[in-house]
Every structure is written in C-alpha cells, then in structure tokens.
Amino acid sequence: MLGLAGREPRVADALPEDTAPEPDKLIRRAYSIASSSLERDYVEFYLALVAKGGLTPRLFALPHGGRVFLGPKASGLFTLDRVAPGKAVILVGTGTGLAPYVSMLRTALIADSTRRFVVLHGARCSWDLGYRAELETLARIRPNFTYIPSITRAEQDPHFRGQVGRIPKILEQGIVEQLAGVRLDPAAADVFLCGNPEMISGVRGHLEARGFTPDHGKQSGTMHVEEYW
Numbered sequence: 348m349l350g351l352a353g354r355e356p357r358v359a360d361a362l363p364e365d366t367a368p369e370p371d372k373l374i375r376r377a378y379s380i381a382s383s384s385l386e387r388d389y390v391e392f393y394l395a396l397v398a399k400g401g402l403t404p405r406l407f408a409l410p411h412g413g414r415v416f417l418g419p420k421a422s423g424l425f426t427l428d429r430v431a432p433g434k435a436v437i438l439v440g441t442g443t444g445l446a447p448y449v450s451m452l453r454t455a456l457i458a459d460s461t462r463r464f465v466v467l468h469g470a471r472c473s474w475d476l477g478y479r480a481e482l483e484t485l486a487r488i489r490p491n492f493t494y495i496p497s498i499t500r501a502e503q504d505p506h507f508r509g510q511v512g513r514i515p516k517i518l519e520q521g522i523v524e525q526l527a528g529v530r531l532d533p534a535a536a537d538v539f540l541c542g543n544p545e546m547i548s549g550v551r552g553h554l555e556a557r558g559f560t561p562d563h564g565k566q567s568g569t570m571h572v573e574e575y576w
Contacts, residue, residue: 348418349392350375351405358396361404373416374401379446379541379573380421381478383453390417393446393477425541425573427455429562435463435529435536439514439550442470442477444542447573449478452485456492463536465527467495469514469546472504493527515549533559533569541573 353368382391438448497510562568
C-alpha cells in the first residue's frame with residue numbers, strides 16, 4: 348500500500364481530477380511489490396502513470412528522497428504458496444501486471460532450480476516490456492526459466508524479434524508449449540494471470556476449456572487471477 352496526501356503536487360502533464368481530494372487526507376492504493384520478499388533494504392514497485400489518477404501523478408512528481416506512505420505489512424493471496432511441488436508455473440501478464448512475477452522470480456527461481464517457470468508478457472511495443480533485460484538474462488542463465496515477450500503494435504516496432512499478437516491468441520496457438528516445453532494442462536502447470544481485464548477474460552475461457560479451475564479463498568485451484576482495475 349502506497350499513499351500521499353492530497354495536497355502533494357501532480358506532474359505537469361497530468362489531466363485534471365474529477366474531484367479534488369482533501370489536502371490532508373492520504374490517497375492510498377494497493378500495488379504489487381516487484382522486489383524479492385527476501386529483500387530487506389528497499390521495496391520496489393513497477394507503476395504506470397495514470398494521467399487522470401489520484402495517486403500516480405503525485406508519485407511521479409515526488410522528488411528524489413521524498414517521503415511516501417508505505418503500508419506496514421504486505422499481504423495478499425496472489426503467491427506461489429498453493430502451487431503443488433514439482434508443477435510448472437506459467438506467469439501471464441500485461442503491462443505493469445508483470446510486477447508480482449518479478450518478485451516471485453527473484454525469490455523462487457533462485458531457491459528452486461527444479462520447478463519450471465515461464466513468463467508470457469504482453470505490451471503494445473517492445474519499449475513497454477518492463478524488466479526485459481533482466482528476464483532475458485535470467486532465461487540465458489537459468490535452464491528452468493523461459494521468457495516469452497509479445498507486442499501488439501508491430502507496425503510501430505518493426506525490429507522486434509518476439510511474438511506478435513494478443514496474449515489469448517498466443518496461448519491458443521500453443522506458443523508456450525513450443526518455446527518452453529510446458530504443457531498447458533492443469534495436471535502439469537498452474538497459470539497466473541495479472542493485468543488487463545480483457546486479457547484475463549480472454550485467457551480465462553481458454554484455460555477453463557482445458558480444465559483449469561480458479562484458485563480463490565478456501566478453494567484451491569490451478570488458475571490464479573489478479574485484476575489491476
């Protein structure tokens with residue numbers, strides 16, 4: 348949880364807010380942490396500026412060394428805790444929905460050299476693929492990790508050498524099986540979905556048709572979902 352007071356300035360190119368916040372009241376939002384859960388020196392976030400938003404225009408205007416409210420405890424159910432030992436993990440995300448996966452990889456990929464991890468990350472153009480250099484490096488040095496970047500606006504990015512198309516289509520085409528050697532089968536893998544609700548909706552139907560079941564509350568399943576808006 349991050350927060351700033353309503354009186355804090357916003358970046359110059361932010362759009363006007365529909366309703367001005369109370370100057371002394373904290374504007375709070377929950378964000379996924381990108382740093383490892385083992386990291387004790389800092390907390391890292393992967394955020395996108397929402398021009399008409401309440402918090403991100405203020406966060407982006409914060410000077411180096413500025414103070415920000417940080418919730419006292421990280422919490423949530425979007426974790427690897429309920430994935431059975433030995434099963435592969437397929438992490439599917441768009442945009443900043445990659446953040447929780449970066450945290451998972453920085454922690455679990457190093458600790459567990461036997462579990463297969465796959466990241467399928469979608470963005471409009473290659474320059475929007477956050478953490479790309481880090482993930483490409485991990486894919487080179489970790490034989491149990493595969494990174495599959497994809498973009499949707501290839502006409503604006505003609506030199507990109509990765510997958511082109513929307514995430515649901517890429518999954519339906521069997522790209523994960525081809526590049527990572529991981530079966531899209533609930534007996535073999537758990538799938539995590541994070542980011543754009545349209546992507547999640549499209550992938551969810553495909554996974555359910557293959558026998559994946561949602562994981563939520565007391566019900567353990569093989570499809571884990573975190574919607575960002």
